[in-house]
Amino acid sequence: MMTWHRIIRYTMIFTSYFNMNSEANCRRIAFIEQCFGASGQPLALPGRALVGEGVLTKMCRKKPKPRQFFLFNDVLVYGSIIISKKKYNRQHLISLEDVKLENVDDEMSLRNGWKIISPSKSFVVYAATATEKSQWMSHIRKCVNDLLLKRGITQNSENDSPVWVPDSDASTCMHCKKSQFSLINRKHHCRKCGMVVCNACSNQKWLLPQQSSHPLRVCLTCYMQLTKSKNMTGVTPTPVHDDTSGEDTSDEEDDDRTDGATGEAQDDTFTAYDVIN
Numbered sequence: 001m002m003t004w005h006r007i008i009r010y011t012m013i014f015t016s017y018f019n020m021n022s023e024a025n026c027r028r029i030a031f032i033e034q035c036f037g038a039s040g041q042p043l044a045l046p047g048r049a050l051v052g053e054g055v056l057t058k059m060c061r062k063k064p065k066p067r068q069f070f071l072f073n074d075v076l077v078y079g080s081i082i083i084s085k086k087k088y089n090r091q092h093l094i095s096l097e098d099v100k101l102e103n104v105d106d107e108m109s110l111r112n113g114w115k116i117i118s119p120s121k122s123f124v125v126y127a128a129t130a131t132e133k134s135q136w137m138s139h140i141r142k143c144v145n146d147l148l149l150k151r152g153i154t155q156n157s158e159n160d161s162p163v164w165v166p167d168s169d170a171s172t173c174m175h176c177k178k179s180q181f182s183l184i185n186r187k188h189h190c191r192k193c194g195m196v197v198c199n200a201c202s203n204q205k206w207l208l209p210q211q212s213s214h215p216l217r218v219c220l221t222c223y224m225q226l227t228k229s230k231n232m233t234g235v236t237p238t239p240v241h242d243d244t245s246g247e248d249t250s251d252e253e254d255d256d257r258t259d260g261a262t263g264e265a266q267d268d269t270f271t272a273y274d275v276i277n
């Protein structure tokens with residue numbers, strides 16, 4: 001039988017379905033729980049099994065970064081790597097019944113990528129090889145389909161969160177197309193469409209419950225659309241006009257924020273894995 005400890009660098013390992021409720025699987029889940037420590041939530045649940053795991057490069061706001069991913073039969077879990085195969089933090093958990101995948105075409109050094117789309121978070125990840133990409137995608141799809149079938153539900157993509165346009169893709173505001181970004185004129189992300197916009201073009205907020213319990217920054221185009229659909233459905237208004245600080249701290253809620261604290265460990269990991277070569 002395959003031992004979980006023989007994991008090769010950034011190679012993912014998938015277990016077959018008949019193997020799932022084995023003692024080895026339970027032990028592995030307990031170990032992963034321990035790797036996240038107090039920063040994570042309990043991962044061992046009745047009926048939950050670990051299907052696969054590995055390192056993927058996740059496109060963050062400023063640059064791509066390695067993240068450890070765990071595919072369970074009902075959730076996708078990922079986190080930042082503190083010590084490879086031993087210690088992770090910043091755990092994110094996405095329910096698979098909401099997950100949709102979309103192919104991303106290769107572009108220079110960024111190859112073997114695809115989008116992971118969900119209401120709470122959407123982003124692009126890259127695998128080390130084309131084979132790994134297709135394995136990841138097919139395993140995720142199989143888990144999603146099995147889950148939908150089991151629960152007798154279909155997916156809804158209306159409330160999916162946008163994939164954020166990377167900061168580097170915009171030197172001017174994507175809304176007014178005039179405002180040049182600088183140290184003073186900061187970049188902001190619309191939480192509805194993911195575009196990089198200036199402060200003036202995103203001075204409205206809207207409650208997007210799938211993403212946060214607080215109203216989030218939206219661009220003027222999305223604000224108009226949201227207002228229009230609100231008027232049509234007669235839903236209670238949720239816009240928030242006061243942008244108290246002008247400083248959008250929630251813009252930093254991306255994975256980039258805490259990386260500073262563990263900067264060295266992150267850089268070491270990135271070099272060691274060398275994922276995007």
Ligand SMILES: [Zn+2]
Pocket residue numbers: 173174175176177178179197198199200201
């Ligand atoms: Zn603008």
Ligand SMILES: [Zn+2]
Pocket residue numbers: 190191192193194195218219220221222223
């Ligand atoms: Zn928008």
